[in-house]
Amino acid sequence: MSTSFASPAAAPVGALPDAVTDLRPPPPGLADPGGSRGTRVLIASDTYPPDVNGAAYFTARLARGLVERGACVHVVCPSAEGPPRVVERDGVVEHRLRSVPSLAHESVRLALPPGVRGHLERLLDRLRPDAVHIQNHFVIGRILAPAARRRGVPVVATNHFMPENLFDYLRVPAPLRPHVARLAWWDLREVLSGVEHVTTPTPAAARLLRDQGFGRAVEAVSCGIDLARFRPFGGGAAERRRLRARLGVPDRRTLVFVGRLDEEKRTDELIRAVALTPDTQLVLAGHGSHRGRLEELAREEGVADRVLFLGFVAHADLPDVYRCADVFAIAGVAELQSIATLEAMASGLPVVAADAMALPHLVEEGRNGYLFPPGRPKEIAARVSDVLADEGRRARMGAHSRAMAERHRLEDSLERFEHIYLEAALGALSAAGRGRP
Structure with missing residues (x-):
């Protein structure tokens, strides 16, 4: 799902504030979607504004939309500048990990794997989220998903990935692209095989995963659109x-x-x-x-x-x-x-x-x-x-x-994700009650 950021190719949603936020989470507890406490969600993505692509745009809208509906939302993603920091923007707490420029694209930075594992584990222990939602399987999601499951925290994954979107960035020669694609799909299957729930934006995208050998159920949940912001021209x-x-x-x-x-x-x-x-x-x-x-x-x-x-x-x-x-x-x-x-x-x-x-x-x-x-x-x-x-x-x-x-409607997509988190969290509680890890 792309992206100048305001769409997968327009301007950033806003500049990061300079202030560092005091990050003391509210008392843990699972609530119904829209309830007074709200579900606590940790969203992980290797790309987030000011990155310019559809996955970054979707993740930012999801995080802010959930906050507006009463959820407590934390996002873990690479720092846009390099040094790590924690900031709050529009009610979303962003945990920016130390990053380096990627070799694939001038505007994308990657979190440094050394140190990421310990940071994510400490974050999980401190936040105790009701659910983790990973948007990518490259660095952060790959490390966070198993760490969450070891703690009994359910993991939801949304796939925005197609190998074709990386070939040009990685300068993959045309004769090698089919082989690289097969390897990339295998890697995605391995990372997502252990999560509780997998979504992707359309039925066609879900079918693509199945065609690539992904045997799990995949739910199509639209990225959604803000119908009040984008509306027909009314003038002459x-x-x-x-x-x-x-x-x-x-x-x-x-x-x-x-x-x-x-x-x-x-x-x-x-x-x-x-x-x-x-x-x-x-x-x-x-x-x-x-x-x-x-x-x-x-x-x-x-x-x-x-x-x-x-x-x-x-x-x-x-x-x-x-x-x-x-x-x-x-x-x-x-x-x-x-x-x-x-x-x-x-x-x-x-x-x-x-x-x-x-x-x-x-x-x-x-x-x-x-x-x-x-x-x-x-x-x-x-x-x-x-x-x-x-x-x-x-x-x-x-x-x-x-x-x-x-x-x-964006509201419908947000509501569905709230219920997915709730269902996954209740499933994890039930499994823990039966003594399963």
Whole structure:
């Protein structure tokens, strides 16, 4: 599920405060979801804001959403600067572990394995969480999950991982990618085999895990979308012109993509499609390692004047990026859900998406948009042109996108995770009562 951070590719939710928090947890005790005490959850992730990707974005929204519903939430993740510290932001206590730059991506830091184990064990002993929720299986989750289970704390895992999303970062040669993928899937199965409950954002993502030999039950729980923040544009033509002018977007037919400008997003196909779509511009919100190549491609295709790179987008401005567009397009083939597509749908945009992985779950052909075969810019251009040709049909498609997005309310996802934690905690208590470790 991606991501400039406000989506998997826009601005950070907010800067970390300078103050260090006194971290004395309230008395332990399991409460019903929404109860006065709330469930205490320790969420672990190898990536967290200001990192720019869907897993980081989802984890931050989950943590803050649970706090707003009365839970006591701690997050353990790498430090954004290097030195360790403990801070509180929006009610979420962040335990930032000592980190070093990763060799895979300039904006991602990794927790240093030496010392992590002892730190996590002390954290578990002090917090005594009702449940642990790991978001990744790389470093922190790999160490935390067995440590929690040794203490009788149930572990929930959400999978955001596909090997394809790491190939470019790790510079894996094409001939080796199938072998690296098999090894990566084996490693994920090993780490997640001992957890109590596994979720992933969509049925397609759950099916992918099963296809890769994961024998456990996997529940699809949507990442969810804030329907109040992302909503359709309500103004007229003059207001849209003002909105576009504020963002530096020319007032003409607009195709938008929000996300990282990296290899697996295949944004080059959108640029080639715009070259085949007269009187239409492409707005790209986000940054990534391929931006320079994409700028060169736009020049080669003769559309440098019709491809606008917004780069980093402030969190407060992201909804307006969608509202200044006519159509949203996404060409990636490794999307486990695509939060950006959900944001576009909630904003009332028709969607033109690759017929790959989980994206077909977000497109009802001819009703809220169209699918296209991956790697076919001519097909993208034809579908975009079809949407743009009829303003009335475009409005109907946008309204249907909004209706589909309403099936992915963030509140529903938060409620489901609360119940998953409760069920896992009660199961752990029952097992302890029977004398099982």
